[in-house]
Amino acid sequence: MSNPYAKLPAWADYGLIPLINLIVAFIVAGLVVLLVGENPFRAAVILVEGAFGSGTGLAYTLYYATNFIFTGLAVAVAFHGGLFNIGGEGQAYIAGLGVGVVCLAFDHVLPWWLTFPIAILGAAAVGALWALIPAYLQAKRGSHIVITTIMFNFIAASAMVYMLVDVLKPRGSMAPQTRQFVEGAQLPKLGWFLSEFGLTVRPSAPLNLSFLLALLMAFFVWLLIWRTRLGYEIRTMGFSPKAARYAGISETRIIIVTMLISGALAGMMALNPIMGDQHNVSLDFVSGAGFVGIAVALMGRSHPAGIVPAAILFGMLYQGGAELAFEMPNISRDMIVIIQGLVILFAGALEHMFRPWVQAAFASLSPRTVGVAQPKGERA
Amino acid sequence: MEFVDALINILNSTIRVSVPLLLACLAGLYSERAGVFDIGLEGKMLAGAFAAGAAAAVFGSAWIGLIMAVFVSVGLALVHGFASITHRGNQIVSGVAINFIAAGSTIILGQAWFQQGGRTPSLPAEDRFGAIVLPFADALRDVPIIGQLYSGLLSGHTLLAYLAFLAVPFTWWVLFRTRFGLRLRAVGENPAAVDTAGISVSWLRYRAVICTGVLTGLAGCYMALSQNAGFVKDMTAGRGYIALAALIFAKWKPVPAMFACLLFGFLDALSIRLQGRPLAVFEWLPVVVAVLVLAGLMTIARWKPLRSIIAAVLVGIAAAWLVSVFYGGLTAAFQNSVLGAPIRVPVQLMQALPYILTVILLAGFIGKAIPPRAGGVPYVKER
Numbered sequence: 001m002s003n004p005y006a007k008l009p010a011w012a013d014y015g016l017i018p019l020i021n022l023i024v025a026f027i028v029a030g031l032v033v034l035l036v037g038e039n040p041f042r043a044a045v046i047l048v049e050g051a052f053g054s055g056t057g058l059a060y061t062l063y064y065a066t067n068f069i070f071t072g073l074a075v076a077v078a079f080h081g082g083l084f085n086i087g088g089e090g091q092a093y094i095a096g097l098g099v100g101v102v103c104l105a106f107d108h109v110l111p112w113w114l115t116f117p118i119a120i121l122g123a124a125a126v127g128a129l130w131a132l133i134p135a136y137l138q139a140k141r142g143s144h145i146v147i148t149t150i151m152f153n154f155i156a157a158s159a160m161v162y163m164l165v166d167v168l169k170p171r172g173s174m175a176p177q178t179r180q181f182v183e184g185a186q187l188p189k190l191g192w193f194l195s196e197f198g199l200t201v202r203p204s205a206p207l208n209l210s211f212l213l214a215l216l217m218a219f220f221v222w223l224l225i226w227r228t229r230l231g232y233e234i235r236t237m238g239f240s241p242k243a244a245r246y247a248g249i250s251e252t253r254i255i256i257v258t259m260l261i262s263g264a265l266a267g268m269m270a271l272n273p274i275m276g277d278q279h280n281v282s283l284d285f286v287s288g289a290g291f292v293g294i295a296v297a298l299m300g301r302s303h304p305a306g307i308v309p310a311a312i313l314f315g316m317l318y319q320g321g322a323e324l325a326f327e328m329p330n331i332s333r334d335m336i337v338i339i340q341g342l343v344i345l346f347a348g349a350l351e352h353m354f355r356p357w358v359q360a361a362f363a364s365l366s367p368r369t370v371g372v373a374q375p376k377g378e379r380a
Numbered sequence: 381m382e383f384v385d386a387l388i389n390i391l392n393s394t395i396r397v398s399v400p401l402l403l404a405c406l407a408g409l410y411s412e413r414a415g416v417f418d419i420g421l422e423g424k425m426l427a428g429a430f431a432a433g434a435a436a437a438v439f440g441s442a443w444i445g446l447i448m449a450v451f452v453s454v455g456l457a458l459v460h461g462f463a464s465i466t467h468r469g470n471q472i473v474s475g476v477a478i479n480f481i482a483a484g485s486t487i488i489l490g491q492a493w494f495q496q497g498g499r500t501p502s503l504p505a506e507d508r509f510g511a512i513v514l515p516f517a518d519a520l521r522d523v524p525i526i527g528q529l530y531s532g533l534l535s536g537h538t539l540l541a542y543l544a545f546l547a548v549p550f551t552w553w554v555l556f557r558t559r560f561g562l563r564l565r566a567v568g569e570n571p572a573a574v575d576t577a578g579i580s581v582s583w584l585r586y587r588a589v590i591c592t593g594v595l596t597g598l599a600g601c602y603m604a605l606s607q608n609a610g611f612v613k614d615m616t617a618g619r620g621y622i623a624l625a626a627l628i629f630a631k632w633k634p635v636p637a638m639f640a641c642l643l644f645g646f647l648d649a650l651s652i653r654l655q656g657r658p659l660a661v662f663e664w665l666p667v668v669v670a671v672l673v674l675a676g677l678m679t680i681a682r683w684k685p686l687r688s689i690i691a692a693v694l695v696g697i698a699a700a701w702l703v704s705v706f707y708g709g710l711t712a713a714f715q716n717s718v719l720g721a722p723i724r725v726p727v728q729l730m731q732a733l734p735y736i737l738t739v740i741l742l743a744g745f746i747g748k749a750i751p752p753r754a755g756g757v758p759y760v761k762e763r
Contacts, residue, residue: 032485032488032489035489035492036488036489036491036492036493037492084470084472084473086472086476133739137739137742137743141742141743143739143742143743144742144751146419146472147624147625147628147738147742148739148742150419150621150624151621151625151735151736151738151739151742152735152739154618154621154732154735155732155735155736155739158728158729158731158732158735159728159732161728162726162728162729166726291476291480294473294476298473330488330491330492331488331492332487332488332491334483334484334487334488334498335484335488336484337480337483337484337487338480338481338484338485338488339484340480340484341476341477341478341479341480341481341482341483341484342477342481344473344476344477344480345459345463345473345474345477345478345481348469348470348473348474348476348477349463349464349467349469349470349471349473349474349477350462350463350467350469350474351469352467352468352469353467
């Protein structure tokens, strides 16, 4: 199919257009704030101050960002293979089981630095397993992966309710959660690192070691997608399944491997809240992070260098949003859900909306930068 | 006669919980048959429910609530259309976006406008859609079985419930007996052919998307003004996705869609009735029977809609009878027996069953679900 859009310089393609989309999303969000009778500019100031104004705020921001880096990378890897993994939420949720079982088994026996790698494997394995069935069905049976992963989100939710209420809950306890882990399964906090820069961080601030793991994974994803043969095959698949088939790349293998990686990354998200912060497995600990990953991946254009800042932006919205709820009673953290939706809409579904205008602007500035100029009125 | 009462009771609640599923499912049918995938059913329902609850509370009229629900829902459907038809964006991404926008804004606006933690004010009975008692329902109440079925099961639902079930034959008629329906199906299979015939693909798809908006608005309105007395935050709770599952389960056909929604509704009603009590293995028999019967009915319904309705009534009565016998009679008998006591299957499995069944279907083990061919693909006019 012919590409109806003329070429723009790379910086406009990867910088300017996403920025415009993002700004429009935030303007619309500002209108919602206006609609509930608050001042959007004041809200923005409170938001940013709450997220970055104090060491503790920053620690919380990065803690939330950790979740979103994992889930964002998960969605991005699948995107590269032309797959839409909407099941990050379920994969992360069920991976809590993997982490939980490892922690419950080893927290009395091993120190945290031995439990952690086992827990990483547990999380990744369970997350990958949960992605394997939809992947297999897509690859072998042609069932649409979007639908199957949505279904698996719900199946995961039911399964976790059962596990936590009927299996993992300690006897005599009312709350549907596992027992508290002891030190052998508690990750060290990273608040001290921020304190080095003269920021004051409350010891309860949940930023922990899994943040570094998330950054490491971002690097690995970059390495995988752009520097390995497998990554090349994944991108070829995503770009053109026909070309991939013609080049002798096994479609089945790539779909399954891509989804396994994606599921494993989503699964690792469970480490952050479970081992890093609350030290137990509780109901609904993912709380939407899997879905935020979609917005993060779209905003970061599926590149780790874009995903990490996008995740931090959403971490800021989460943390700042909590502060905002104190200052402006009409605005709760659910504002983030709207912003998330708007970002997905403008950066994802409507990503080409402003392109013709930008192209026109570029063409009027310097016709050469736009490449082959299309005749007026020809654009489809 | 206890069985019959229990049976009618559970079938009655099956119908009640099936209505929003059915409306949403038919909504998805119009859109997906026209080649526009819509996983934003959930969001549109939710927004519709909020609009209905809010408008009915402010204006004190269920009808204004209904109009606002449809209005808001169609608005969101048009956003989806704008993104996926006009701008050829990714339809899945757009649907996800709409779900989030609806989930967030209903809570924020609800809190800002009504200050009740995201709820809309509780509505008095006269501002909601009341139950319609069919003629002679009271007189026939004491006639065994037929009278009970008539007055206990068919009578006493609200306007929207009857509308939902009437929408099934209507949708069938529109899709398979009108020019609009023919073109709508064609545009979902081969838009280029429709274009060649000189019909606007975009306008046709927009009309399909508007139909979706109207029906999801009705679904939301039913939830807020018939099932409940106002909007409660996140009240759709995944029903939009169940409707989507039902649509796939029904292979994008209206009459099977009804059975699929009734099946999923039945599972929902049963799990509500059990209130979290795990079922013994043998107690699963009625569930299995219901699943098999309704799945069988859906295959019948694929060929001859009229014959299937007759078959549905007959098999439905038989199966329901079986269900009630198992349910009422055997529960007591087996309560302490070997079969009944030791192995308990969690009720969560029943809640997950619609999703599991859909996955099994998608895997091609219960016949193949083949979506409209042009579904999810934006149409680009070649020049």
